[in-house]
Amino acid sequence: MKVAVIGTGYVGLATGISLAFLGHQVNCIDIAAGKIELLRQGKLPIFEPGLEELFHKAKPNLHFSTSYREGLVDSDVIFLAVGTPANVDGSPNLKYLFSAVDETIACLRNREGLTVLVNKSTVPVGTADQILERVNSASLHSSVTIASNPEFLSQGRVVSDTLYPERIVVGGNERAIHVLQELYAPIISQTFISPEQTPRPETTKGATFISVDTRSAELAKYAANAFLAMKISFINEMANVCDRVGADVTKVAMVIGKDPRIGSSFLQAGIGYGGSCFPKDTRALQFIADTIDYDFKLLSAVIEVNNNQKYRIIEKLREEIGTLYGKKIAVLGLTFKPGTDDLREAPSIPIVNALLSEGAEVYVHDPIAIDTARAILPRTVHFKHQLSDVLLDAEAALLITEWPEYLNLKAEHLISVMRRPLFIDGRNALNAGTMNGIEYIGFGLGDRIGSKPLHLV
């Protein structure tokens, strides 16, 4: 099939490259000329494990353009994958999306055959209807049909999530559903030969194709992210309770996670979620609820818990060392999760700012995001490429992102280099059992109460 993808961010590139890898002819369009030039030269503007390999294999079927007219020629399917950043009030900004829709409509006039216009961007319920209105007012209703096809990609796993998804969700009429089912057939039935760097997981037998109406598809995306965010906020609240009663949240999570109705994923307690999706999408869903006059109490609590949770690490630090004024604090990791250079909504940013406001000398390390962080964090922060520089003589180390190199830190090493070997693990990522001889504090590990008797009644 002939496919066009508008927007070359994570979602657009993953979609375009994967479909080209599967044998479709794909035109990727972006108004950012620099990005298109880079892609034409065979370079990727983003880093994702396995994407480079797929890109090289897919090259004969891939074309890049800044021009809608050139890029949309003869397309059977057009994907909209432009950003929907948050406005100040939390609502998603649909400016870029609608401008892409209008440009597309202008190019589709006087064309023969049927085109499916598919929205992949995360958008409020009813956006597909609004796109349809624009199509109808351009008198294109008989040649253009609308679909909504949300993505559930996780950064760092984009290739694997695209090639081996659990489900493909399509909202739209029968015609649109039929075309997209055909487009995704190799993924649905897993008939393609896997790329070497991203082999098919043994458990992947195929993807479930779910067809629904456009509104349900649009809402399902927000529901998925809000539900996962809720699991994180729930386990973080449990961790806070564990801290007060001397129980271990990792054991509680293990016990509840064994129940298939609950599931074991997204129950890692710590400083809370960040990134380009959960914070933005939970706020957007709250905005949607507000606009329809619905008080979504559970969602508001999820957001509030997450906003507070990052500051728990500062409270824990203060409980141990008292005033932070003039003390050297080592911050390990800045990105919102390991395996990405993304600092969007990373908990590290408010944490570093809070440490600075209390007068601490803040030394930060991150394996890949130090240079990007310079543009975001105040200049008074000490940015270090060497981990040894941040740990040397530090009064405490705060683990913010669970990068592999921090997980291998040895207790003896921390004791020998730090002024005080106090290690606060914001992700419960280290093995507490191997941390003998240092002061190791996690989130809800029950370590501060120990075996003191507890009388709650």
Ligand code: UDX
């Ligand atoms: C997420 C969803 O997983 C994905 O399906 C959706 O399409 C986009 O949003 P992503 O933002 O890439 O993907 O990261 P994810 O791995 O889900 O982690 C999000 C945040 O939650 C990170 O800050 C992570 O540290 C935190 N998290 C995750 C926890 O605090 N505890 C957990 O148990 C899991």
